[in-house]
Amino acid sequence: MNRTLFLYLRITARLFFSQTSCQYLSPTAMSCLLITTLLLHLFLAPFAYAQKPELVVPVGHTSTITSVAISPNGKYAISGSRDKTVRLWEVETGREIHRFEGHTDDVTTVAFSSDGRYIISGGSLEDKSIILWDITTGREIRRFRDDKGFTNRERSRLYKKMGKYPGNGRMSYVSSLAFSRDGDYILSGSWDNTLRLWKTSTGKLVRKFKGHTGEGGSYVKSVDISPDGQYALSGAGCSGSDCGTNQDNTIRLWNVATGEEIRRFEGHTDGVYSVTFSPDSLSIISGSEDKTVRLWNVNSGREIHQFNGHLDALSPDGKYIISSGSSDHRILLWDVARWREIRQFPGRIMSVAFSPDGNYILGSSDDLKLWDIKTGLVARRFHQNPSDRKPHFALAPNGDYMILSSYLEPLQRWSFTDSQDFRCLGYEDDLRWMTGIALSPNEKYILSRRTWNNTFRLHDASTGKVIHRFSVGNSDFSISSIGFSPDNRYVFSGEGIVKSGGNLQQWDIVSGQLIRELKGHKGKVNSIAFSSDSVSIISTGWDQTIRLWDIRSGQQLHQFKGHTGAVGSAAFSPNNKYIVSGSWDKTVRLWDAVSKQEIYQFEGHTGTVNSVAFSPDGQYIVSGSDDNQIIVWNITTKEKKIFKGHTDKVTQVSFLHNGQKMLSSSFDNTIKAWDTNTGKEIATLIAVDSTNWVVTTPSGLFDASPGAMKLMYYVVNDPTDCDEPWKVIELDQLKQRYYQPGLLPILMGYRNEPLRQVPAFENVTLPPGIQLSIQSDKLIVQLNNRKGGIGPVSVFINGAEIVEDLRRDPKGDSNQNTLSLELPLASFTNHFYTDAQNSIRVVAQNWEGWLRSRPVEISYKPPITARGGVPEKTPSSVDRKTVRFRAVAVGTSNIGLHFAHSDAEQIANGLTLAASELFGPANVKVQLLVTKPGGLAQSTKAAIVKALVEAQQTKAEDVFVLHLSGHAVNYGGENGDLYFLLAGATSADVSYLNDPAIRQQYALSSQELIGYLRKIPAKKKVLILDVCSAGKGAEKILAARDVPGSQIRALDRLQERMGLYVLAGSAADAVSYEANLYGQGLVTYALLQGIKGAALRRDGEEFLDVVTWFTHVENQVPILAKGVGGIQKPFYRKGSHWGGSVPGQASEGSFDIGKVTESVKTRIHIAEPRPVLLVKNFQEVTEIDDVLDLKSKVESALNDFIASRGSDAPMLTMEAKDYPGAYTLNGLYTLQGEALSVSCKVKKGSVSVGDFVVTGTKSKLPDLVQAVLTKAKEFVKP
Structure with a gap:
């Protein structure tokens, strides 16, 4: 491409994209766009419709939600928060779609443009800006600022003198925003008592509206523009305890064209926080802190009506009002015409918005909820965790794990060596709202402190149990810092009130008794740190000092002065020769601990420095700041390296023991690991709640607990689609590309398994759209190519896949713009319930075959006909209730295994006994295929395939169970398939499967298994795998060995395609599989234990429920395997599947596969522990x-x-x-x-x-x- 063409494309692209790809274009822009489009098509065609997916871990806002709005088409909602972000939500699912970042302080107000293509947001205090965002791209378009006039400090000084804020200063805290109906203008209200009108397309200030007085601390709290665009409306008032007398509690009407005040509406006796025009522009409605809502005539200025309550929102048609704020936390719906309450909603809201159709309201409090106006019930809870989690961590001395605390969860322990070791240490009420923790050097104890509390606690590190509660005498003071002396003898605490002085306390760790107080600070103590020899302690305070104390005597040895702001953190160097400090003055300072002189002042942060630390070799300092950045400083050269990645203030930083990695925590609810040498982010760690966690990497790799995975998903931005620019992709679709089980131990250097070699998130080609209909008992599938081609089209009946690809000509069909397919449903009679509605779902993939559409569903009830086509009578209730149970149990004891055949025999026996009691012996068939060491080979591939084919005679109502025990090998690399080795196999080495003849005769792949299971009509399918990997026998059974992540991914694929209930025992090798005292596999032992009574559902009688049974095994095996390094927690997945995730619909629950009587229990043999x-x-x-x-x-x-x-x-x-x-x-x-x-x-x-x-x-x-x-x-x- 030559330079001239490049420059032309650049200029025309700016012309085009400076507006938006979805808005109306001028004739000039349209002409340029046509030419540009042709050139782009010729030269950039391969990239024309590419979109980049983003993995979303729904952490949600990390602080209070201040404002909400719903888009005009009802598809999206936005929320602004004190966490400085605006978030976009999908209303249909309640999922977070995008995070708009750019404000530097609280977001105070948000609004949609009337066409839904733009968002505006306003900031407070340090921000004071209005930002216009493009919803189709998620990008900032421009900022609206007026920087002339007084500074905030000058305005505060004038307020003290005048009793009011000056009205002619620059734009301050943005309190309210409104778009004109045509989108050409934006109206803002501010704390400087003015309204401002801005030109949307240029960002220029058109005019100011002046008149509000600002008396008594009042300011413009709410603004609106009339539907006809002729008038502006404002309401003023003051909130809080600092309000003075003679407040400006007026409503004012302005001429938009001239900026002149037309009329003043007076009558409210307290601040007016909400004003809005009626749809016809003839009336206005106002809400006030005086707890009244008033209706006014625009032309006369007279009050028409008032009633008690708060005004939070007016419905789009002007018929209804939502009010809240009552002492009993009720939300009220009022009929405007009749002025009466018509419905109440339980709850409390801080901001509310009506849906465009007026049928729903969106309200924010701790989270976001969508209420149905007709029923008063919550229609949807948005996927958002409570705000203000704010994690804190304490590292173990050897760096193997960390202890976590947060505002909302109890103490947690997160291991870096074992990806499954994330556990809660206690659920006591007083373990919540913690703002700081410390771990003793000997790892026996934990200290925790709470927000604004004069007590702190000593916990047992293994259980979280409280050992001592320490309390300072003055309840007005709060504990602000805690720590252990390095010799584990003492506990120290720092406390105080910001300007009233603060002290340190020294406590005995054994008795919990106070030894002495260390007094001297003239403000609150912010942090404490110890010398490594337990001789000295330093403390930092609001009084801008660092103080050095003698631990043995409690005497103050020195004050380090020089900072011009409060000192937030300090630390000793490893050799105790130096001290580093970080301050609110945005500097980091290095001090000589011996001479007591300041050595150097490091500058580079633009916000408060919250945390500092030395590297283990003492050559580097790390600091974390309110500017969201981490800086590593070279003490010798004074060079700095900046680490960026957090989206909110960094509260804590620490080097790991080897100095090669660092950890940081932030108010963005994440903890990040960093490579010290490269400055690159290694991983982001998120504690979702007390039991669930997520680990991600910048390249897109992730690992997560099963509970967290249910919340995660991907989002793709498609700016060419104006109606739906943001599309949700379920996690499982890209999971196989980016899921890395055991990710954290690999990243932290505790596990040698290589990371998956995947490209950075590449662009996504979207799957086709789907429409379904049924005509003459044929399923008609209409597909619309959405620029990603038409790939495999899968059909599911009642949740099970019965057609892998419905396309007639896969190669030719993939490039069609539209495609119509049909499927005769009579061919699948056995798959349908005859006396109920059946679910048919279709999922289509893109032409590459790796990205699927959301399932589209249609219901179907088949006609009941005889062979000659004559309708039969409806089956009797007895016929309908006949359910058959079929199972196949396979065990192959070869290549070093001795228990596999016995395990299969015992499982077959247990299933036969329990199922016969529930379904009746005549309806139960359990087939056993085993190969004993030196015995007759029964578990051949031919025999297993024959059994699976025979199972195709089951019906939809039936139950099918497949049990496989023996060796399993993952062949084909990280994205390979799982092969189960059968009778005749002579090696469990992966190279053994290089011969295709070996794979064909002596192994069964999971892909082959999917093919056979797909043809089995029974909708209730269960798969039990008790297998070991092809690992080399360990020299020591205690050595920790891992099941390869590739094997776990293969099991995931198997479960997701078929919607099975899958339980898979995971042993790293044959040694681990048989290393126990029971003479049988541990999964088998736990399964039989469950049947004998440990995992039964009791409902008068005792039933074998799949979920209860498998959950018992999942929890019990790690206990039985304690000390056996190669046994992992079993892989357990419930029956979800590709065709089962229709938004808003729940998946099927568990089901019984047996009834257990005392007779059954006596015939189940469980081995007693035997000597080895x-x-x-x-x-x-x-x-x-x-x-x-x-x-x-x-x-x-x-x-x-x-x-x-x-x-x-x-x-x-x-x-x-x-x-x-x-x-x-x-x-x-x-x-x-x-x-x-x-x-x-x-x-x-x-x-x-x-x-x-x-x-x-x-x-x-x-x-x-x-x-x-x-x-x-x-x-x-x-």
């Missing part, structure tokens, strides 16, 4: 080597003995070289010619329990091996 015997070592004395391979021969004989006795074996063994509490057998032998003598020792742990000698000959070695084993067994006790 490990054959450790045998050596010939002279050669110092096992020349006869005696160790392996004894091991083999022991395995044969255990296998021959099966579940009755008195002991167990395993390949591991170590197991807690196991018996061990060691031997030394001498070989002289044929003569052989073996001296053996049996130990339990480290204690010897027996010695013996066995003699024999080399030619009869098998007999000698049996003699050794027989004698050893005598010392192994249950």
